[in-house]
Amino acid sequence: MKNQTRAADQETPTPATAGKQLPPHADLNLLRTFLAVHRTGSFTAAAPRLGLSQPTVTAQIRTLEQQMGRALFTRLPRGVDPTPYAHELAGQIAAPLDALAGLEDTAAAAGPVHLAGPSELLCVRVLPALAPLISEGVQLRVAQGLPEPLIEEMRGGRHDLVIATRHPRGRTWKSVPLADEEYVLVAAPTWAAPTGGHSQADDLCAALREVPMVTYAEDLPIIRRYWRTIFGKQHTARAAVTVPNLYAVLSAVNAGAGYSVLPRSLCQNDLDTGRLILLYDPEEAPLNTLFLLQRPGAETNPDVLRVRERLREAARTW
Known part of the structure; x- marks a missing residue:
């Protein structure tokens, strides 16, 4: 027994x-x-x-x-x-x-939340959405940059949350789709005559060869994708003006320097007031999905969770 x-x-x-x-x-x-x-x-x-x-x-x-x-x-x-x-x-x-x-x-002791993402999105969407949390005691440390460097910095523990256009490899990364950003082809009204009246995409593309192009990078990442998605062809023109960021692109296009492709969130006010016009209005505009990434272990700070949920809630209206 x-x-x-x-x-x-x-x-x-x-x-x-x-x-x-x-x-x-x-x-x-x-x-x-x-x-x-x-x-x-x-x-x-x-x-x-x-x-x-x-x-x-x-x-x-x-x-x-x-x-x-x-x-x-x-x-x-x-x-x-x-x-x-x-x-x-x-x-x-x-x-x-x-x-x-x-x-x-x-774990219950909250500290500053380190958040990073594209500068334009942070200014136009993110910081206004998080403003109510600041009055409730949430502390933010915000950085801006391109997706690859920000993700690499997050791997090193520098950021708690990153907004990026892709999510990294590995199952340890928490990521959720945040919003779809629409891109539009725009110019100042002064370019309406040279580019207007073209019902066919090929005619518009031909007309735009005579219009200066403004971009934030020599390899034209946004413009090339727009041309490939909407017009089904490669964009071969060279930029007339290259500037550091999308805010500078918007400023130059508003001033009449030429045309560009911009996120609608960045230029919607200018479209509403007539400072910019749509050069083409496709049935389905190209979209870029924004992901909210969270560093593993960041959830020990309760304010990280508050910022994350506030962004997810606000993004429903973006």
């Missing part, structure tokens, strides 16, 4: 070894390192959180993988992607380790 009892006890897994998740005598330091990498999606980003060097983090993860006899992360060109086993392990150990480290007490 005693032997039967011992056998039954051995077959009942304890929480620490359920499903053989943890090796015997698992090192808490290794598990803490594992959890930090899982939450940040990067050895590099986890290192300063742990007060360790990046090579030390890499070595500790390698040791834990050897102890467990399986890979925990898939190495990517930038960052890492947890395996399904790693997701299971993180779910098992997160709460006990957080409690052990006393994070339950500090």
Whole structure:
């Protein structure tokens, strides 16, 4: 009877070894390192959180993988992607380790929310939407830039939330579609005569060859996409004016420098007042989906969640 009892006890897994998740005598330091990498999606980003060097983090993860006899992360060109086993392990150990480290007490303490995105969108849409939260005590630290650099900075822990036109690889990244941005072909009314009266797209394209083009980049990313999507052809003209950003494009086009393709949100007021005109009004304008990205682990700051939900709510009207 005693032997039967011992056998039954051995077959009942304890929480620490359920499903053989943890090796015997698992090192808490290794598990803490594992959890930090899982939450940040990067050895590099986890290192300063742990007060360790990046090579030390890499070595500790390698040791834990050897102890467990399986890979925990898939190495990517930038960052890492947890395996399904790693997701299971993180779910098992997160709460006990957080409690052990006393994070339950500090998680309720709000700090500044580090938010980044395209400068034009931040000024026209984002900051006005978040203004009510400022009076409620939310602190913002806002940065602007292009998607690739901002995403790379987020991997390093610099930003909590990033608005970008794509979402990065890896299942650890939380991303939700925020809004679809419509792009329009516009010019000042002074160009109405040279470009007007063309019902056919080919005629309009031919007429625009005689009109100066304003852009923010020599490779014409927005204009080339518009031409490919709407007119079904490559745009081969060279820019007459290249400026640093879309605000400068809007200013130059408003002044009569030529035509361009702009986000409707940026130029809607000028269209409403007649300072700009639509040169073409397709049945379906090209759209660019904006994604709201959240850094793994940023949810420990409750104000990050408040900013995220406020942006999602406001974006319904964008």
